[in-house]
Amino acid sequence: MRFLLVEDNDALAQSVAERLMLDGHAVDRAATLGEAHDCLSAAPYDLILLDISLPDGDGRDFLAHQRRARCDTPIIVMTARADVADRVDVLDLGADDYVTKPFDFAELEARCRAVLRRRGGASETVRRFAGFTFNPLTAELAVGDERRDLRNRELRLLEILLGAPNRIFSKAQLCDRLFSYAESVTDNAIEVYVARLRKKLDGSGARIETVRGMGYRLTEE
Structure with missing residues (x-):
C-alpha cells in the first residue's frame, strides 16, 4: 500500500x-x-x-x-x-x-x-479466495494445508490484487501503490514480484492473468 x-x-x-x-x-x-x-x-x-x-x-x-x-x-x-x-x-x-x-x-x-x-469492505483480517487463505498480519498464504510465507512486496501486491479481483491493474498503477517517490523502480520490478507471487499461488484455484498491453488481474480458474 x-x-x-x-x-x-x-x-x-x-x-x-x-x-x-x-x-x-x-x-x-x-x-x-x-x-x-x-x-x-x-x-x-x-x-x-x-x-x-x-x-x-x-x-x-x-x-x-x-x-x-x-x-x-x-x-x-x-x-x-x-x-x-x-x-x-x-x-x-x-x-x-x-x-x-x-x-x-x-x-x-x-x-x-x-x-x-x-x-475494502472486509470485516475480517483473514481473506479467502479460490482455494487459498491469506493473513496479512502474519504474512502467511495457505494453499490447502501448505503454508507459504510472503515477503513484504509480495504481501502488498497480493493485498492490492485481492482487494479488487478481476480488475486490471496496469504496471504504472502497481508501481504507484507499491513504491514511494524516493525509490527508483522500473516496470521490470513489477514483473519480478508478479512472477514470485504466481509461484506462491501455485496449486490454488487462483491465477494472476497478464492482460496484454493493459496489466494484470487476479482471477479464479
Whole structure:
C-alpha cells in the first residue's frame, strides 16, 4: 500500500515511515500542507496519516478540504490533543480514525489495518479466495494445508490484487501503490514480484492473468 505521511516533526516522521516500510508499505512524507496537496495531485494513496499542527496551517482545514472535494482516501489523524471534544471534532470533519500522541507504533499499525479493512469492505483480517487463505498480519498464504510465507512486496501486491479481483491493474498503477517517490523502480520490478507471487499461488484455484498491453488481474480458474 502507498501511504502519505503529513508530519513536520523529522524524528517522528522518520520513525513512522521506517516502521511502515518494514511492513512493505511505500511511504511519501510531506512536512507541510502545501507539500501534501502537491503529493495528492501527483499520485493516488491508500491512506493518509495527518498531523494537526503544521507550519503552514491546521490539518483540520486540510481534512475538511479533502472531504469537500469528495476525496474518499482514508485519513487517520495524529494529534497531541487528548480532549474528547477535539477527537469528536476530527471525526465529524471526516477522519476515519485518530491516534493520540505519543502513540505506540503497534497501535498505529493496527489502526491502519482496521481502516483499510473497513474501506475494502472486509470485516475480517483473514481473506479467502479460490482455494487459498491469506493473513496479512502474519504474512502467511495457505494453499490447502501448505503454508507459504510472503515477503513484504509480495504481501502488498497480493493485498492490492485481492482487494479488487478481476480488475486490471496496469504496471504504472502497481508501481504507484507499491513504491514511494524516493525509490527508483522500473516496470521490470513489477514483473519480478508478479512472477514470485504466481509461484506462491501455485496449486490454488487462483491465477494472476497478464492482460496484454493493459496489466494484470487476479482471477479464479
